[in-house]
Amino acid sequence: MARRRQLFEGKAKVIFEGPEPGTLVQHFKDDASAFQDRKTGTITGKGVINNRISEHLMMKLSDIGIPTHFMRRLNMREQLIREVEIIPLEVVVRNVVAGSLVKRFGLIEGTPLPRSIVEYYYKSGELGDPMVNEEHITAFGWASPPELDEMMSLTLRINDFMSGLFMGIGIRLVDFRLEFGRLWEEDQMRIVLADEISPDSCRFWDTKTDEKMDRDRFREDMGGVKEAYQEVARRLGILPESGPADMRGPELMQ
Ligand code: UDP
Numbered sequence: 001m002a003r004r005r006q007l008f009e010g011k012a013k014v015i016f017e018g019p020e021p022g023t024l025v026q027h028f029k030d031d032a033s034a035f036q037d038r039k040t041g042t043i044t045g046k047g048v049i050n051n052r053i054s055e056h057l058m059m060k061l062s063d064i065g066i067p068t069h070f071m072r073r074l075n076m077r078e079q080l081i082r083e084v085e086i087i088p089l090e091v092v093v094r095n096v097v098a099g100s101l102v103k104r105f106g107l108i109e110g111t112p113l114p115r116s117i118v119e120y121y122y123k124s125g126e127l128g129d130p131m132v133n134e135e136h137i138t139a140f141g142w143a144s145p146p147e148l149d150e151m152m153s154l155t156l157r158i159n160d161f162m163s164g165l166f167m168g169i170g171i172r173l174v175d176f177r178l179e180f181g182r183l184w185e186e187d188q189m190r191i192v193l194a195d196e197i198s199p200d201s202c203r204f205w206d207t208k209t210d211e212k213m214d215r216d217r218f219r220e221d222m223g224g225v226k227e228a229y230q231e232v233a234r235r236l237g238i239l240p241e242s243g244p245a246d247m248r249g250p251e252l253m254q
Helices: 046-063 100-105 134-139 145-167 225-236
Strands: 006-009 013-017 023-028 031-034 039-042 070-073 078-082 089-096 112-122 171-185 188-194 202-206
Touching: 023 046, 046 070, 046 078, 046 145, 046 225, 089 145, 112 134, 112 145, 134 145, 145 171, 145 188
Parallel strands: none
Antiparallel strands: 006 013, 013 023, 023 078, 031 039, 070 078, 089 112, 089 171, 171 188, 171 202
């Protein structure tokens, strides 16, 4: 197999050059990290599950008219995506109090929020992804006011759709993180959903038991991380037929 050019390696994913101009290959690793990379580990099979979950959610969102970078899944760990210019923001939506909201405001974890809250963080590992507001974003030129409006409107639609989808399978969508990019077609630019949506980037709680089914299991050393991710995939109806034994998938070739 021809060696592919690796363009970027992140905590949980690797981006390779795609087969055609304007495309990239997104490869999902089993590596896990938390607390700005101060905690790292490996969860065997996580990449395979996240590839499937993200594919499923991106396709569902596309069905309701949300533009995304997703093109198609290539194999167990990889998907073909459109090359976009990533906007350096993490857009976080919260429906229920958890994580940093507990620490910042002394709120009780699990309290439903009176309305969904959207927050922006500037993507910079070096700076620890500081929280920013519209003033910083537009003053520093990370996104223009119309781009911000578009991201906010897409984010709220995604939140409504995903909250309903997960409620239907007994999962509470507590909060999640999105990334967006600029997609250039001819001389037109569109804001599209990028990166991934998976238990690495969302907080999922079982509606009945409040059990955590996401990366917090890794953050908090709760164990059963892979099983929880698998259960999310199972409820979405997308576990590979051959079951858990099949979850290892091909390893990353450098
Ligand atoms: N999140 C993420 N990547 C980050 C930071 C946050 O995917 O770098 C997700 C996180 O999994 C959660 C939501 O965004 O679903 C809100 O996270 P929070 O601000 O509470 O920070 P955390 O508790 O994850 O440090």
